[in-house]
Ligand code: HEM
């Protein structure tokens with residue numbers, strides 16, 4: 345009887361050791377959590393990398409004030425398809441399948457030339473050292489900074505994938521049912537609260553009329569206009585995005601509207617203030633006001649800009665850890681558009 349107790353005690357102790365010590369070690373080794381990334385990863389191998397990225401992005405921003413939105417979207421679409429592995433940059437792969445950037449979910453995605461420019465400069469400075477996946481993360485951080493938020497620290501050490509498939513791009517669309525959107529992000533390790541916080545990125549940048557003009561003219565069989573839209577705002581939108589049949593179709597597709605009508609270049613919590621007033625382009629954002637799982641957080645973030653900006657930086661860092669490749673996985677591309 346006593347022996348049995350001792351054995352149980354030993355087994356219990358062993359279990360504690362396994363749970364407390366060994367499990368986190370194996371988790372850290374697992375790529376899913378992205379714990380293999382470190383701030384200052386290039387401090388010996390390419391000490392100027394973050395300064396070089398900052399200089400090139402800020403110079404480009406002078407010519408193109410809308411660049412920050414494009415870079416943040418580019419990074420998020422890299423991370424949310426498989427993981428932050430620069431697969432969105434590839435033009436072709438060995439399998440010859442259509443690549444991610446050609447998929448519908450990546451319509452209007454841009455920023456590729458800037459990433460090329462950064463990569464070319466870094467190949468001179470420290471050849472075959474900095475991954476394209478880390479360049480995307482550093483560039484997105486500079487975008488956040490240029491749009492008015494503090495410069496957050498970016499853990500690095502990501503490696504580049506050798507594959508990219510359009511058929512892997514299952515990104516949610518503005519019309520995707522909210523439960524499916526939530527499922528998508530949960531599978532990526534992003535919580536519902538983090539999704540609400542990250543969606544504040546829609547306080548800069550643009551959306552093309554084709555993503556939301558149905559809310560103005562063709563909402564559903566009983567209501568031509570989405571009643572959640574602020575009517576003053578809706579009539580303003582209607583002038584920017586006239587009914588398809590009043591414009592040539594390709595013209596209507598090309599027109600882009602600022603997400604935030606008041607501070608379109610500033611990354612701020614105004615997004616949530618606008619949401620509460622029905623001034624939103626995307627139905628997938630508007631739903632966060634009325635859904636009981638998110639409405640309280642939307643109100644909190646609308647009234648507390650510091651809380652939002654702190655949580656946004658944290659969520660960006662977390663997003664950047666999504667399914668990364670590290671150590672000997674993948675490769676360091678020489679050219680971000682092609683595998684080595
Ligand atoms: C349910 C989730 C989401 C949906 C359905 C969605 C959808 C969209 C759509 C349709 C556009 C317009 C693209 C265009 O017309 O050029 C857009 C733009 C943008 N999205 Fe999202 N998005 C989502 C989540 C996110 C998240 C989590 C982030 C970032 C952290 C983000 C960042 C951006 C940015 C910065 C832009 C502006 C791009 C530009 O100005 O070029 N989005 N999004």
Ligand SMILES: *[C@@H]1O[C@H](CO)[C@@H](O)[C@H](O)[C@H]1NC(C)=O
Nearest residue numbers: 563564565566567570571572
């Ligand atoms: C149309 O949309 C409104 C507002 O979202 C909703 O209340 C109504 O049930 C919808 N009607 C149909 C026929 O789907």
Ligand SMILES: *[C@@H]1O[C@H](CO)[C@@H](O)[C@H](O)[C@H]1NC(C)=O
Nearest residue numbers: 574575576577620621622623
């Ligand atoms: C609609 O927008 C106007 C003008 O910005 C604002 O004063 C009003 O409060 C908004 N309506 C609602 C229902 O939030």
